[in-house]
């Protein structure tokens with residue numbers, strides 16, 4: 001490597017791009033990192049490259065959608081673009097941070113005292129909404145071990161939320177709460193958990209309905225990209241189990257592109273792995289025979305259990 005021989009030399013664009021995309025060897029990494037630490041010019045180029053890398057990842061997603069389209073009428077054909085300006089209000093970061101301790105306490109109560117606490121959850125407040133999102137995150141991570149428990153939780157969350165949504169009146173304070181956590185985000189999380197729960201209990205039909213509802217809710221959501229990718233990954237798994245391998249591959253590739261652009265290496269690898277398995281045409285019988293709900297199938301268990309390590313978003 002030329003940098004090894006001439007460490008004082010500025011790395012070329014291609015090398016720097018590979019460095020930003022974490023595609024360099026450990027030795028290159030050390031050399032380039034050392035150079036950048038001492039060279040303001042290259043440090044500034046590195047920041048530009050970082051941005052370019054992100055744009056490339058986003059472009060890859062658009063190209064993917066164009067070059068590997070899903071059939072007309074498929075609810076997953078186009079990824080929803082989400083809210084530009086949620087609820088017309090702007091979330092105040094100060095009020096979100098101020099609500100965090102209360103939200104975490106509420107979440108812990110939701111998770112430990114069972115689901116009755118849900119009926120008392122103040123959905124119109126920032127801490128209530130954050131607590132629900134946090135609890136649903138726990139659900140996404142743990143649904144594989146206790147699918148029925150989480151199905152009940154998600155179902156009650158949905159009832160409670162929809163009841164609140166149909167009775168609400170515009171009030172002061174609610175706009176900052178819904179700006180911080182828009183309805184679409186809550187609905188998408190709830191339906192994703194319902195989709196996961198039904199997937200784990202082998203009700204693929206119901207799972208599909210909820211994943212579609214989750215995807216549609218993104219039109220009213222603010223955290224669109226990551227939520228979309230998680231929903232797509234779940235739907236990819238579901239379609240693979242139904243034998244629609246090509247569509248599953250398209251969705252897995254899309255999800256992976258988003259995780260990559262967010263530098264979520266583990267999630268991206270999960271999407272790539274599913275895509276790779278499907279592309280190699282690895283035993284279709286194997287895929288359909290080993291259903292995740294049995295928990296014994298190697299592939300099913302491996303792909304399902306990987307969702308348990310899902311990080312926060």
Ligand SMILES: [Zn+2]
Pocket residue numbers: 009010011035039041042043
């Ligand atoms: Zn330099």
